[in-house]
Amino acid sequence: MTINKFNSANLNPGQKVAVKYFIAAMLLFVAQIVFGLIAGAQYLMPELFYNVLDFSVVRMVHINAMIIWMLFGFMGAIYWLVEDEAGRPLVGVFWANLAFWLFSIAVTIVVLVYLFIQIGPGTRETLWLINEGREYIEAPRWADIGIVICVLIFFYNIAATFMKGKWSGISGVLVLDLVALAGLYLAGMWYTPNISMDQYWWWWVIHMWVEATWEVLVGCIMAWGLIKVLGAKRTVVTTWLYIEVALMFGSGILGIGHHYFWIGTPEYWLTIGGFFSALEPVPLVGMVVHAVYDSGKHDFKNNNHPAMAWLIAHAFGNFFGAGVFGFMHTLPQINLYTHGTQWSASHGHFAFFGAYATICIAVFYIAVQKWRGDVYMSGDTKGAWRWKWSCILLNLGVVGMTMALLVSGYDQTFIERAQEGATWGGYFKAQLSTWFQQGMWWRQVFGYVTAAGIVLLVWDLLTIGKNETKEIVEV
Ligand code: HEM
Numbered sequence: 001m002t003i004n005k006f007n008s009a010n011l012n013p014g015q016k017v018a019v020k021y022f023i024a025a026m027l028l029f030v031a032q033i034v035f036g037l038i039a040g041a042q043y044l045m046p047e048l049f050y051n052v053l054d055f056s057v058v059r060m061v062h063i064n065a066m067i068i069w070m071l072f073g074f075m076g077a078i079y080w081l082v083e084d085e086a087g088r089p090l091v092g093v094f095w096a097n098l099a100f101w102l103f104s105i106a107v108t109i110v111v112l113v114y115l116f117i118q119i120g121p122g123t124r125e126t127l128w129l130i131n132e133g134r135e136y137i138e139a140p141r142w143a144d145i146g147i148v149i150c151v152l153i154f155f156y157n158i159a160a161t162f163m164k165g166k167w168s169g170i171s172g173v174l175v176l177d178l179v180a181l182a183g184l185y186l187a188g189m190w191y192t193p194n195i196s197m198d199q200y201w202w203w204w205v206i207h208m209w210v211e212a213t214w215e216v217l218v219g220c221i222m223a224w225g226l227i228k229v230l231g232a233k234r235t236v237v238t239t240w241l242y243i244e245v246a247l248m249f250g251s252g253i254l255g256i257g258h259h260y261f262w263i264g265t266p267e268y269w270l271t272i273g274g275f276f277s278a279l280e281p282v283p284l285v286g287m288v289v290h291a292v293y294d295s296g297k298h299d300f301k302n303n304n305h306p307a308m309a310w311l312i313a314h315a316f317g318n319f320f321g322a323g324v325f326g327f328m329h330t331l332p333q334i335n336l337y338t339h340g341t342q343w344s345a346s347h348g349h350f351a352f353f354g355a356y357a358t359i360c361i362a363v364f365y366i367a368v369q370k371w372r373g374d375v376y377m378s379g380d381t382k383g384a385w386r387w388k389w390s391c392i393l394l395n396l397g398v399v400g401m402t403m404a405l406l407v408s409g410y411d412q413t414f415i416e417r418a419q420e421g422a423t424w425g426g427y428f429k430a431q432l433s434t435w436f437q438q439g440m441w442w443r444q445v446f447g448y449v450t451a452a453g454i455v456l457l458v459w460d461l462l463t464i465g466k467n468e469t470k471e472i473v474e475v
């Protein structure tokens with residue numbers, strides 16, 4: 001029996017760096033799920049780990065792990081494709097490795113500090129050393145600065161490689177997008193005691209990342225992925241990419257107004273935010289149509305079935321999770337009632353998973369294929385049940401959690417907001433209502449389904465293609 005070992009001789013220098021990022025991303029993905037399960041369990045048993053591992057800390061680790069693993073996944077994806085696109089070796093391999101280790105060590109220290117220092121007063125010192133206090137980007141100031149340095153190294157490496165090699169439509173969009181992505185992070189780094197101003201700038205990072213720069217980034221990865229996996233025509237995907245990027249920035253930038261409805265910003269944001277954010281699903285429709293069109297044109301014939309399955313999951317997940325579930329609560333007339341309820345969590349889970357987890361997983365499969373020596377990977381290889389079932393369980397689990405949270409969110413909207421007029425008493429009445437609590441139970445059940453999916457995913461990534469003798473099919 002042949003055994004195809006993971007063999008780094010199959011990889012170019014950029015791809016060797018990428019594999020490190022992918023492994024770290026998967027580890028953090030697993031950590032995200034573990035902490036998600038604990039946070040969900042604490043909704044059902046509020047005394048669980050009380051004063052040992054508090055909900056606030058568990059939740060923070062859950063979502064911080066997510067942001068970091070996705071960033072690792074994206075950086076890995078770009079290191080993976082850069083030499084292919086530029087037609088020359090990566091300029092600074094040493095620096096790329098250094099940045100990887102610095103970043104990973106910083107993340108480890110930050111998480112250990114979160115875990116060991118659970119509570120305490122916030123001061124200027126804690127801002128620098130423990131926690132900066134902005135949801136999703138709570139990392140303390142010293143780590144912020146470290147992250148900026150690592151991102152600058154990354155940016156230099158990618159831009160300089162293209163500059164010394166050749167440019168393409170995809171790489172041009174990619175590099176401009178990285179400038180915006182790094183620049184926006186700075187908006188989340190300075191301190192103001194005014195909570196309205198703080199929220200105002202904080203959304204520049206959060207909204208502008210996930211609804212503008214990250215979307216463009218995954219647009220580039222998708223374009224490249226369709227060329228690699230399906231053999232799609234470069235001129236076709238590049239044209240689509242330009243259209244999608246124009247629409248995305250056209251709606252996403254002013255769409256930030258949907259977070260400015262109730263934080264003390266001027267009233268005109270109700271109109272601007274409602275109008276532009278309502279247009280945000282349009283480019284996402286374009287992305288689904290594009291992916292399905294390209295797949296249909298190639299009779300869905302491709303050289304990596306699991307990767308293709310996840311690319312399709314991305315196209316639909318992005319459209320439904322971000323587009324449809326975002327649209328549902330984006331008009332101020334509706335958001336008045338849904339804001340700050342489990343609606344947000346419902347949309348948040350579906351969108352982050354559907355838009356970003358999926359495409360990272362697709363790239364992991366593209367990478368594993370080459371690392372094993374370009375073996376055939378299809379729906380009928382031995383052990384294919386693993387990738388199929390992990391794909392089914394992960395998607396089913398997250399959609400199940402999304403629906404459970406939506407039921408809870410509806411209940412909060414009716415009881416807490418409509419009936420009780422958003423009072424403190426109304427908040428508790430909603431929390432204690434039967435439907436809300438059942439939603440929390442179902443979220444946990446589907447959380448375990450998601451967890452089963454990730455166990456299979458890890459197992460599959462470690463084994464797929466190991467005993468495969470057939471070579472890749474050329475597309
Ligand atoms: C992949 C893209 C997206 C991701 C990852 C995402 C994720 C999230 C998350 C996590 C939140 C909760 C933030 C918090 O903690 O307060 C949120 C809020 C929100 N999102 Fe999205 N979103 C995406 C796209 C969209 C789109 C396209 C729309 C509109 C069409 C939208 C509309 C909203 C609105 C209105 C809120 C505020 C909810 C509230 O009032 O609490 N999102 N989003």
Ligand code: HEM
Pocket residue numbers: 032033034036037038039040041043059062063066344345346348349352353357398443444446447448450451
């Ligand atoms: C085992 C599966 C999971 C469970 C049990 C779980 C549970 C939770 C819980 C309890 C919270 C806190 C909600 C609150 O404050 O009310 C949360 C927040 C969040 N989780 Fe998960 N989670 C899981 C998987 C995931 C996955 C796969 C993703 C995305 C890839 C994700 C993304 C998020 C986001 C974005 C938030 C913040 C939502 C907001 O601010 O509204 N989670 N999760």
Ligand SMILES: [Fe+2]
Pocket residue numbers: 207211255256258259
């Ligand atoms: Fe937004």
